Amino acid sequence: MENNYFKHLQKINFEGKESDHPLAYKFYNPDQLVMGKTMREHFKFAMAYWHSMNDNGADPFGRITNLYPWNQEKDVLQQAKNRADAAFEFLQKMGFDYFCFHDIDLIAEGATLAETEKRVGQIIAYIKEKQQETGIKVLWGTANCFSNPVYMNGAITNPDFRVASRAAAQIKIAFDASMELGAENYVFWGGREGYLSLLNTDMKRELDHLGVFFNKMVDYAKQQGFKGNFFVEPKPAEPTKHQYDFDSATVIGFLNQYGLQDDFKLNIEVNHATLAQHTFEHELQVAANAGMLGSIDANRGDNQNGWDTDQFSINIYETIEAMLVFLKSGGLQGGGINFDAKVRRNSTDLEDLFIAHIQGADTFARGLMAAEHILTNTAYTDMLKQRYQSYDSGNGSAFEKGELSIQDLYKIGVKQGEIPHTSGKQELYESILANSF
Numbered sequence: 001m002e003n004n005y006f007k008h009l010q011k012i013n014f015e016g017k018e019s020d021h022p023l024a025y026k027f028y029n030p031d032q033l034v035m036g037k038t039m040r041e042h043f044k045f046a047m048a049y050w051h052s053m054n055d056n057g058a059d060p061f062g063r064i065t066n067l068y069p070w071n072q073e074k075d076v077l078q079q080a081k082n083r084a085d086a087a088f089e090f091l092q093k094m095g096f097d098y099f100c101f102h103d104i105d106l107i108a109e110g111a112t113l114a115e116t117e118k119r120v121g122q123i124i125a126y127i128k129e130k131q132q133e134t135g136i137k138v139l140w141g142t143a144n145c146f147s148n149p150v151y152m153n154g155a156i157t158n159p160d161f162r163v164a165s166r167a168a169a170q171i172k173i174a175f176d177a178s179m180e181l182g183a184e185n186y187v188f189w190g191g192r193e194g195y196l197s198l199l200n201t202d203m204k205r206e207l208d209h210l211g212v213f214f215n216k217m218v219d220y221a222k223q224q225g226f227k228g229n230f231f232v233e234p235k236p237a238e239p240t241k242h243q244y245d246f247d248s249a250t251v252i253g254f255l256n257q258y259g260l261q262d263d264f265k266l267n268i269e270v271n272h273a274t275l276a277q278h279t280f281e282h283e284l285q286v287a288a289n290a291g292m293l294g295s296i297d298a299n300r301g302d303n304q305n306g307w308d309t310d311q312f313s314i315n316i317y318e319t320i321e322a323m324l325v326f327l328k329s330g331g332l333q334g335g336g337i338n339f340d341a342k343v344r345r346n347s348t349d350l351e352d353l354f355i356a357h358i359q360g361a362d363t364f365a366r367g368l369m370a371a372e373h374i375l376t377n378t379a380y381t382d383m384l385k386q387r388y389q390s391y392d393s394g395n396g397s398a399f400e401k402g403e404l405s406i407q408d409l410y411k412i413g414v415k416q417g418e419i420p421h422t423s424g425k426q427e428l429y430e431s432i433l434a435n436s437f
């Protein structure tokens with residue numbers, strides 16, 4: 001008999017913005033078309049297993065506050081099955097098509113890697129059945145190579161090969177499990193790949209190891225017939241002082257340096273962008289420029305905090321700017337919107353999980369509709385084009401095509417005389433944004 005943890009909660013429906021029901025979508029209408037695609041297709045919303053199913057509210061200052069009923073069973077396999085029941089019930093009630101997971105979110109880690117592998121195999125079989133019943137899919141899978149103390153000095157970039165090879169084995173197991181569940185993508189987030197002090201670190205050697213390993217993963221995935229994408233998820237710090245996958249630009253440089261640019265894309269997380277002193281839209285745009293905008297981990301940070309608070313998205317302005325980049329660059333390559341966010345330690349009602357995800361989905365829906373409005377009904381696109389019009393013809397166009405030498409540029413530039421100011425019109429752009437929703 002399957003469990004029913006959210007008995008008191010009904011399927012979440014779209015009721016429109018006049019609704020004052022907290023357990024209804026006000027803006028996310030899955031079938032509504034935006035620029036020729038349904039919202040459902042644009043977003044591919046996913047639940048993050050680790051936050052929504054495994055989190056227990058513990059923080060460095062206090063013990064568990066959140067005793068989710070599905071995690072109370074003592075038998076390891078039964079507990080994992082209960083958790084999967086809760087996950088699928090939640091996803092169906094939310095109307096989400098996807099989830100994302102780490103290997104050891106699905107089932108508790110064993111005392112040895114061999115035992116973990118056995119356990120993962122058992123739970124995968126159960127989850128696969130639930131996928132067949134419901135049609136719910138995996139947006140991406142990944143390996144947690146950072147919680148186990150064996151990884152305290154890093155995983156693949158560990159100075160000790162014994163640990164690096166253990167990490168490689170764990171990643172192979174997680175990748176195989178992801179493929180078995182039909183995962184559309186596989187993620188590498190740095191975890192403890194980085195350093196605490198450069199004094200005891202051979203950075204070049206550690207990065208070379210990561211480059212070699214990723215190349216081997218590409219070969220392996222091809223042999224296995226994996227049709228999905230590999231994503232790297234940038235983050236500047238936490239848990240290490242300096243993460244190797246610092247931000248989009250750093251990751252793209254790394255992928256190019258190690259010949260991985262054709263096989264990897266990026267998974268951009270909002271709160272990681274802001275921790276790197278960038279905006280979310282900046283990180284998306286950098287990835288899009290390289291043709292590597294793969295997926296999004298949706299959340300938000302806190303302006304007064306310097307860590308990854310992983311709160312649910314409510315920032316409309318930030319989301320509209322992100323959705324402008326999203327629409328202009330043709331959406332995500334293979335990925336979707338994964339709510340890598342958690343309810344607060346003191347949000348202990350089961351309905352809080354629903355309210356949080358509804359708010360996140362509605363924020364993205366509003367952002368998408370506002371971005372569509374800006375692109376189709378305002379002067380925005382023309383204004384932006386106009387700003388660069390001097391490159392559309394004559395010498396500007398010749399320069400852009402690489403047809404002017406430095407001598408040519410000198411001849412043209414030296415004769416320019418006094419150049420009148422051209423306003424950047426930032427406040428006008430901002431007023432378009434502010435009036436778009």
Ligand code: XLS
Pocket residue numbers: 102142187189233235269297308340
């Ligand atoms: C942590 C990361 C992590 C990845 C998956 O900050 O966001 O949750 O998304 O390993």
Ligand code: NI
Pocket residue numbers: 189233269297340
């Ligand atoms: Ni993330």
Ligand code: NI
Pocket residue numbers: 269271272308310340
């Ligand atoms: Ni994060």
